[in-house]
Amino acid sequence: MTVVRALWHLFAVVGLATAIGGVWFAAQGVGAIATPGALETALARTARHYLVPAALRARTNPVPSTAESLAEGKAHWADHCASCHGNDGAGDTPMGRGLYPKAPDMRLAATQGLSDGELFALIEHGVKLTGMPAWTTGTPEGEQATWRLVRFIRQLPALTDDDLLEMEDRNPRGRAEWRALEEERKFLSGTLDVPEPLPGHPH
Ligand code: HEC
Secondary structure, eight states: OHHHHHHHHHHHHHHHHHHHHHHHHHHTOSOSOSOOOHHHHHHHHHHHHHHSOHHHHTOOOOSOOOHHHHHHHHHHHHHHTHHHHOTTSSOOSHHHHTSSSOOOOTTSHHHHTSOHHHHHHHHHHOOTTSSOOOOOOSSHHHHHHHHHHHHHHHHGGGOOHHHHHHHHTTSOOOHHHHHHHHHHHHHHTTOOOOOOOOTTOOO
């Protein structure tokens, strides 16, 4: 009898907590503008840490830290990751700031303190209920590319102005932006054909 009563008490407490949580959640609205509070961030990051299997977290980077692998990681980052994380990893981009949770400043200890294996797992599998996509291709080549990204992430706190300039050339651009750049280049080299104004245009 006492066991049944204890169970009812447990259900009542869990039910109440769920109801309070639901009201709190609904009161926030669906928008992504707000920044999650410190407690929510700490709880989410701790849960994320333990949800990555320990064996995966313990993996070490099989890719050597050569100039070649770092260059590949840098180019890959500029092309696929910088739209949210920024070339410098600060997350200070329109998309990175507009997400809930925001793209973190990956130069800081909170990210740099994660193991190589955890960074690898987060990139390959993504992070549920956040803007962080899964990038796995399910191939050994894809895994190698992810390990090179991990090597590059370790360099984020020490990037130079030259690195950042080089990455700007590798950021994805639409056709219109390429065309504008090409015209700017032609204009600067004096070879742009400026169209004649239409004759007799009323305004
Ligand atoms: C559409 C936006 C978006 C893109 C593109 C993106 N990310 Fe993320 N990323 C996020 C967000 C948001 C988080 C924070 C997730 C969280 O709080 O758990 C994140 C977190 C991470 C983290 C964990 C860092 C930490 O301290 O929480 C790593 C590592 C990471 N991203 C790597 C990458 C790499 C590498 C790429 C490119 C291949 C990439 N991301 C592309 C949005 C993005």
